[in-house]
Amino acid sequence: MQPAKHLYETTLPLANGAGTLPAVGFGTLIRDPVAARQAIKVALETGFRHLDCAELYRNEDVVGQAMREAFDAGTVRREDLFVTTKLWNNNHRPERVGPALEASLKRLQLDYVDGYLVHTPYAFRPGDEQYPTDKDGQPAYDREVTLVETWRAMERLVDEGKCRFIGLSDIRLERLKEIVAVARIMPAVVQVECHPYLPEWELLEFCQAHGIVLLAFAPLGHGMEPRITDDPVIKAIAQRLDRTPAQVALAWAVQRGSALLTTSTNPAHIRENFAISALPEDAMQAMRSGIETTFRLNAVVDTGVPGFVPKAG
Template sequence: MSYESFYDDLRDTRFALNHGAVEMPAVGFGTLFRDLSVTTQAVKDALDAGFRHFDCAERYRNEDSVGVAIKETLEGGKIRREDLFITTKLWNTNHRPERVQPAFEASCRRLQVDYIDCYLIHTPFAFQPGDNQDPRDEQGNVIYDSGVTLIETWRALERLVDEGRCRSIGLSDVTLPALQAIVAEARIKPAVVQVESHPYLPEWELLEFCKQHGIIVLAFAPLGHGMEPNVLEDEVITWIARRVQKTPAQVALAWAVQRGVAFLTTSATPSHIRENFDISTLPHRAMLEIKEEITTRIRFNSVVETGVPGFIPRKK
């Protein structure tokens, strides 16, 4: 049984957020690069390919380079600010309520925007406040900040929404229990939760909870970040890719959007950027195969346990 590939509008999917009259494009572009010098050109290439959702963070140390690409593109007149969905994140060293607004304002300045579409708490872990983003003791251990709770930080984000320059707020790198605790107490519910998710880490339980509360799940590493075991070499994925005449990456990304998950991919290679945008709807049977036949379960990034981002290399 073969399927004709056909143009459809899956790549144009937008998810309505639960507060603010905002819609998030399901197809998103992440801006965490090993080589920061590629940032501006990569963002321009992504805009040219059709991406309108950009995920940034103070911790990535390149918001200013993203800002240059956005400003030049907007000045070109083909794209308007309201066509874009820009997310950035509050870093762990700025969890104390009095540090939240200054951190937010600094991100806006670097990105050269008047407002942010979504502001996320980068991880639920508070680090020692200060200018050092990675505070460590003499033994090399992270210095955490026990003087602030996650709900206190969340209340400061709620105030940003009240003031109008932050359209929506959310959490990143959070476990389901931590998310449930915030949802129970929040005045303004999280609109977005960004977590690692791919066919080897489908996060069905978290997704179900988020759907019940109108929260969008935003997947990072939706292709498994090139780690072993390699999601893109999975037999189920590669077999579907051959059948539908798409690449394994396009299959994994379509799977995300069709199950109601937005995703972020990152590349500085124009052909990969275009490939990641060019997704098409999978047949129902393919969706079932991915859900039922892929049994590998693995988390590639340990940030949810420590607050320190980092992919864990594994041997085959």
């Protein structure tokens, strides 16, 4: 990691010589297309250079248009922007992986993405339905493909130059170890729910030992209860340092060696979430020893069904 006084300048090295990843990224899970396009515009103007997308979000076309406008306006160059998208569960069979990325590239108006992640380690029944269900209304899983087979198809995409690095998302440590043990191309990024109420220390240590970037989504808990920004330890640190609780929680994430994604449609919050700076060591220690709440907000690691993504009506 290359730490910086202004933590938004921090970059993390990627496995397989794929360069470095800006530690502070912007997530594009914004349902309203007008709001999404404007938020991405503000994020890029603010200085975000890492955009996180997914087929599942159903707005890659909006992200693509926003990026194209930023390129044309000179706000950012394509080569300075890190764009990640994800393979959804109904495309895990090897013959579906390449076409799924090609479809994402077309929507994003890009020739390549920097990162391509397996959205969850759960394979759903192949087809056009994003959420196929069985006769009981439960997720219809595909038992005829393994995560290793999907990973082999992901590796071929790197060989073909369609993405610079590959990774995994919404995965527990045990499943990650299975892939690390057999990978020809190592996962460069693992994206999971991670915040002061779910610090994932064991996963973080494993990732760091293997040169994998842990990328935290929901670093502020999506404003859900229990609210991370209402935690007394975090609020006390924020008051002492004249920062917002959100800035304290985000700084903690970067300083411990992870990358993060924030999402907002509020321009002031977008700028606030970017403008984070280093915490003193006593604040880092207070957060590690003084925060007692433990809570997972999203059950996707157990079901393959993300809790934060609204289903199409």
